[in-house]
Amino acid sequence: MHHNPNIWDRPEEYDPYRFSPENSTDRHPYAFLPFSAGPRNCIGQHFAMNELKTAVALILQRFCLTPDDTLPEPVPVHKIVLRADSPGLFLKINPL
Numbered sequence: 001m002h003h004n005p006n007i008w009d010r011p012e013e014y015d016p017y018r019f020s021p022e023n024s025t026d027r028h029p030y031a032f033l034p035f036s037a038g039p040r041n042c043i044g045q046h047f048a049m050n051e052l053k054t055a056v057a058l059i060l061q062r063f064c065l066t067p068d069d070t071l072p073e074p075v076p077v078h079k080i081v082l083r084a085d086s087p088g089l090f091l092k093i094n095p096l
């Protein structure tokens with residue numbers, strides 16, 4: 001659903017700026033649904049988003065993350081959520 005080209009411009013491209021406020025104004029409210037929607041949607045979504053942002057901020061304050069070019073590119077695979085197929089997704093993590 002989050003790769004639907006009718007909704008997402010260049011859906012296979014990693015572009016965090018597609019979520020910036022100015023790029024999100026015309027998007028349908030149900031276009032991005034990682035936590036589902038409706039009466040049984042995820043009750044932990046705000047906690048999960050805050051936890052995620054906190055964890056990312058703490059990691060980026062302390063470490064430099066770069067792709068590991070010595071290993072194969074990650075292969076996307078659908079397993080309820082999108083994951084990297086074996087052997088996985090590798091990063092080099094160096095202390096700042």
Ligand code: HEM
Pocket residue numbers: 034035036037039040041042043044045047048
């Ligand atoms: C990135 C993290 C998370 C994702 C992507 C996620 C996603 C989802 C999705 C897709 C559903 C199904 C909604 C439906 O059936 O329509 C759901 C339900 C639920 N989630 Fe999450 N969730 C996350 C984190 C959390 C956390 C941290 C908690 C609790 C602290 C939580 C508690 C629940 C509960 C209790 C339900 C069932 C709600 C119900 O059936 O009424 N989730 N979640």
